[in-house]
Amino acid sequence: xxxxxxxxxxxxxxxxxxxxxxxxxxxxxxxxxxxxxxxxxxxxxxxxxxxxxxxxxxxxxxxxxxxxxxxxxxxxxxxxxxxxxxxxxxxxxxxxxxxxxxxxxxxxxxxxxxxxxxxxxxxxxxxxxxxxxxxxxxxxxxxxxxxxxxxxxxxxxxxxxxxxxxxxxxxxxxxxxxxxxxxxxxxxxxxxxxxxxxxxxxxxxxxxxxxxxxxxxxxxxxxxxxxxxxxxxxxxxxxxxxxxxxxxxxxxxxxxxxxxxxxxxxxxxxxxxxxxxxxxxxxxxxxxxxxxxxxxxxxxxxxxxxxxxxxxxxxxxxxxxxxxxxxxxxxxxxxxxxxxxxxxxxxxxxxxxxxxxxxxxxxxxxxxxxxxxxxxxxxxxxxxxxxxxxxxxxxxxxxxx
Amino acid sequence: xxxxxxxxxxxxxxxxxxxxxxxxxxxxxxxxxxxxxxxxxxxxxxxxxxxxxxxxxxxxxxxxxxxxxxxxxxxxxxxxxxxxxxxxxxxxxxxxxxxxxxxxxxxxxxxxxxxxxxxxxxxxxxxxxxxxxxxxxxxxxxxxxxxxxxxxxxxxxxxxxxxxxxxxxxxxxxxxxxxxxxxxxxxxxxxxxxxxxxxxxxxxxxxxxxxxxxxxxxxxxxxxxxxxxxxxxxxxxxxxxxxxxxxxxxxxxxxxxxxxxxxxxxxxxxxxxxxxxxxxxxxxxxxxxxxxxxxxxxxxxxxxxxxxxxxxxxxxxxxxxxxxxxxxxxxxxxxxxxxxxxxxxxxxxxxxxxxxxxxxxxxxxxxxxxxxxxxxxxxxxxxxxxxxxxxxxxxxxxxxxxxxxxxxxxxxxxxxxxxxxxxxxxxxxxxxxxxxxxxxxxxxxxxxxxxxxxxxxxxxxxxxxxxxxxxxxxxxxxxxxxxxx
Numbered sequence: 025x026x027x028x029x030x031x032x033x034x035x036x037x038x039x040x041x042x043x044x045x046x047x048x049x050x051x052x053x054x055x056x057x058x059x060x061x062x063x064x065x066x067x068x069x070x071x072x073x074x075x076x077x078x079x080x081x082x083x084x085x086x087x088x089x090x091x092x093x094x095x096x097x098x099x100x101x102x103x104x105x106x107x108x109x110x111x112x113x114x115x116x117x118x119x120x121x122x123x124x125x126x127x128x129x130x131x132x133x134x135x136x137x138x139x140x141x142x143x144x145x146x147x148x149x150x151x152x153x154x155x156x157x158x159x160x161x162x163x164x165x166x167x168x169x170x171x172x173x174x175x176x177x178x179x180x181x182x183x184x185x186x187x188x189x190x191x192x193x194x195x196x197x198x199x200x201x202x203x204x205x206x207x208x209x210x211x212x213x214x215x216x217x218x219x220x221x222x223x224x225x226x227x228x229x230x231x232x233x234x235x236x237x238x239x240x241x242x243x244x245x246x247x248x249x250x251x252x253x254x255x256x257x258x259x260x261x262x263x264x265x266x267x268x269x270x271x272x273x274x275x276x277x278x279x280x281x282x283x284x285x286x287x288x289x290x291x292x293x294x295x296x297x298x299x300x301x302x303x304x305x306x307x308x309x310x311x312x313x314x315x316x317x318x319x320x321x322x323x324x325x326x327x328x329x330x331x332x333x334x335x336x337x338x339x340x341x342x343x344x345x346x347x348x349x350x351x352x353x354x355x356x357x358x359x360x361x362x363x364x365x366x367x368x369x370x371x372x373x374x375x376x377x378x379x380x381x382x383x384x385x386x387x388x389x390x391x392x393x394x395x396x397x398x399x400x401x402x403x404x405x406x407x408x409x410x411x412x413x414x415x416x417x418x419x420x421x422x423x424x425x
Numbered sequence: 426x427x428x429x430x431x432x433x434x435x436x437x438x439x440x441x442x443x444x445x446x447x448x449x450x451x452x453x454x455x456x457x458x459x460x461x462x463x464x465x466x467x468x469x470x471x472x473x474x475x476x477x478x479x480x481x482x483x484x485x486x487x488x489x490x491x492x493x494x495x496x497x498x499x500x501x502x503x504x505x506x507x508x509x510x511x512x513x514x515x516x517x518x519x520x521x522x523x524x525x526x527x528x529x530x531x532x533x534x535x536x537x538x539x540x541x542x543x544x545x546x547x548x549x550x551x552x553x554x555x556x557x558x559x560x561x562x563x564x565x566x567x568x569x570x571x572x573x574x575x576x577x578x579x580x581x582x583x584x585x586x587x588x589x590x591x592x593x594x595x596x597x598x599x600x601x602x603x604x605x606x607x608x609x610x611x612x613x614x615x616x617x618x619x620x621x622x623x624x625x626x627x628x629x630x631x632x633x634x635x636x637x638x639x640x641x642x643x644x645x646x647x648x649x650x651x652x653x654x655x656x657x658x659x660x661x662x663x664x665x666x667x668x669x670x671x672x673x674x675x676x677x678x679x680x681x682x683x684x685x686x687x688x689x690x691x692x693x694x695x696x697x698x699x700x701x702x703x704x705x706x707x708x709x710x711x712x713x714x715x716x717x718x719x720x721x722x723x724x725x726x727x728x729x730x731x732x733x734x735x736x737x738x739x740x741x742x743x744x745x746x747x748x749x750x751x752x753x754x755x756x757x758x759x760x761x762x763x764x765x766x767x768x769x770x771x772x773x774x775x776x777x778x779x780x781x782x783x784x785x786x787x788x789x790x791x792x793x794x795x796x797x798x799x800x801x802x803x804x805x806x807x808x809x810x811x812x813x814x815x816x817x818x819x820x821x822x823x824x825x826x827x828x829x830x831x832x833x834x835x836x837x838x839x840x841x842x843x844x845x846x847x848x849x850x851x852x853x854x855x856x857x858x859x860x861x862x863x864x865x866x867x868x869x870x871x872x873x874x875x876x877x878x879x880x881x882x883x884x885x886x887x888x889x890x891x892x893x894x895x896x897x898x899x900x901x902x903x904x905x906x907x908x909x910x
Contacts, residue, residue: 146766147765149839152767152770152841154770158775158778158782160772160775160886161778161779161782161785161786161885161895161897162785162803162885163861164847164849164861164862165770165840165841165847166837166840166847166849167837167839167840169835169837170839170840170849173835174834174850174851177833177834177835177850177872177873177874178832178833178851178874180874181833181875227836227838228838228839229835229838229839229840229846230835230837230838230846231835232835277809278811280859280861281801281809281858281860282799282801282809282811282859283857283858283859284811287851411851411861
């Protein structure tokens with residue numbers, strides 16, 4: 025009988041580059057920057073790493089295929105390395121592969137690294153691309169904002185809320201994330217903004233305006249994993265941070281093609297969230313989770329995820345957002361590092377960046393945005409579109425918490 | 426054949442006009458500096474195809490209206506007439522037939538090269554009865570004209586269709602007459618974008634008043650019908666008052682001239698004879714004689730007798746005024762705007778995949794699970810219903826004529842489309858089925874959850890690099906009478 029991975033895998037080192045328009049840095053530079061930080065944090069030698077998982081999503085825009093670019097950039101000594109891709113959930117997928125290898129006892133020390141070099145396309149936003157030759161025959165060539173804007177129209181209709189009320193809550197979410205990122209030296213967008221800035225911005229995909237959309241950034245993030253026992257042996261005095269749960273749920277076409285889905289929530293987030301809570305022994309997420317880094321690719325995404333992850337009651341997120349529940353000083357801070365919205369979104373790195381923030385907060389190293397008491401944090405990483413996606417949820421916390 | 430109204434003849438006609446109606450005054454406003462003489466033409470509107478419409482898609486709409494009015498029975502033939510077919514070598518009528526859901530055994534053909542091609546075909550259908558066969562003639566035209574030419578203001582885009590067979594005929598064949606004559610009033614060499622035309626007065630005097638008038642007189646003589654007994658006379662002519670002059674020359678009363686849609690839709694070229702036929706049939710009293718002529722490299726004349734059977738179906742609505750001449754120039758490829766790098770995406774078609782899934786795109790084919798009854802798109806091996814998931818239980822079902830509603834929507838200003846914003850959303854079909862689809866002919870602030878929709882066949886993507894276009898269905902709001910019915 026499988027028993028999950030709770031407290032079987034420890035994170036002993038993490039690294040994350042500054043995210044942003046890193047015009048002067050190639051993917052190799054970004055990988056090395058994150059890796060050097062993680063290696064120093066872990067206090068080990070690179071030669072102690074036995075296997076690696078490499079996350080990159082749009083390889084055609086940057087490194088090309090296979091895990092070779094990782095091995096080459098870090099000069100890994102011909103160890104096993106695997107490239108993974110699960111759209112915008114790629115970073116968590118790299119972590120998952122590495123964590124499961126440790127939990128299985130296959131390796132003692134492994135690396136998970138995600139990188140994305142998005143700013144080599146020549147234009148703003150995510151790159152346009154084929155959806156596969158058969159899908160291209162009929163599927164709309166939608167952008168990410170267009171796909172996620174669907175959530176807003178369906179949510180407002182389902183819960184009978186006026187769009188201006190929903191937009192005000194969405195604006196609060198973006199203002200909050202900008203304020204948090206202003207305290208984060210590694211964030212891409214560190215300017216503070218106002219509700220009026222958000223509401224007055226140009227429309228990208230109705231009802232989403234410019235400030236409802238996350239940044240498109242270059243960056244890399246990584247984690248070095250081992251068993252709690254080895255972690256203890258390496259650092260007798262250190263706080264041991266372990267993975268409590270790491271769950272993935274993937275749409276099977278039901279939301280896209282069956283009329284059971286209301287278009288106003290992320291079905292996979294509910295599934296992955298429930299599995300993660302069960303694995304981590306969490307029964308009251310709002311009370312037991314101390315911070316959350318969710319996939320706020322758009323303000324509306326963060327809003328509906330608050331309900332899907334059990335942080336807000338169904339139909340109540342507007343009130344919770346406007347009451348400041350998810351602000352840095354609120355009961356359950358969300359995106360204390362600025363999130364995708366402002367830390368930025370180098371796709372393959374984002375899932376690991378979320379874990380990096382939880383890890384920093386657990387260690388009390390989050391600087392000006394440090395939260396008072398953190399035992400457990402949640403990350404939720406979403407690849408694809410609301411109706412067809414990969415959703416990963418991790419819960420990271422202190423050993424024994 | 427017991428029904429006294431059962432006869433071999435015209436079973437239905439239909440017209441299609443694109444929704445957008447370009448204000449001619451807006452066109453003239455841009456040309457006034459160099460072509461002030463266009464002022465006399467700068468009145469009213471002309472229909473313009475949206476970026477995703479061409480002779481094929483408009484033919485599909487006219488064909489759908491025709492088949493809704495008079496469903497095809499028995500063997501079927503489909504003829505597509507146009508001088509602006511999108512493909513020079515690919516059966517355009519085959520694309521139309523597939524979208525209409527005609528049987529694979531239907532005989533389909535393209536005819537081209539003249540504004541009278543459709544009438545030539547219709548006469549052939551009526552002259553040679555095939556009692557067990559339904560024959561459909563669709564004419565469709567999307568002509569370009571050089572900016573600041575008179576044709577730019579005169580032409581309209583649109584389609585018309587006629588069905589011939591045995592049934593409740595709207596009109597029956599009396600006689601017909603054809604002449605060919607290589608009088609070159611205008612021409613367009615293969616591959617050229619624009620017509621080149623000769624002096625209008627010569628075309629009127631030597632063409633219409635001699636060749637067309639002569640053909641009309643011969644047709645009437647063959648039938649033993651006096652010109653004064655013709656109740657409706659349809660003669661397409663791009664020039665004003667030419668049809669009046671011909672009527673006068675042959676002795677048909679001016680009151681018998683079938684009114685054209687020149688003021689609101691424009692002159693439809695190869696589609697105009699069938700469009701005027703549709704207008705005439707709707708106006709004609711039982712027993713009335715209808716004379717339809719078409720001029721171009723000669724002349725065809727068709728004399729019909731109207732029955733008492735009422736005309737089914739509706740006529741095109743008033744459309745939507747369009748005031749952007751630059752939008753028209755962009756839609757027709759006459760001006761290259763800066764669309765940005767997102768427009769550079771390679772739309773190379775995978776013709777293997779297109780054929781493998783051809784029913785999906787042609788006829789909007791999904792599946793109905795024979796175990797649980799769930800209607801779904803696309804048709805798949807395993808049922809989408811999470812309670813069912815049965816394997817290989819789905820029977821093909823077309824979504825093309827199923828009503829639907831908006832579940833969610835957006836107007837996306839980031840995505841590339843030749844007509845921003847890019848509008849798409851999740852659509853729920855009545856009776857089951859959900860599809861993420863593009864919207865066509867939808868206003869910027871028109872979308873709302875629950876909005877009733879119907880499906881239209883449109884260009885989905887253009888592959889400029891290889892000269893290909895792929896088609897799929899899009900959703901458009903139900904409006905006006907269609908919404909109430």
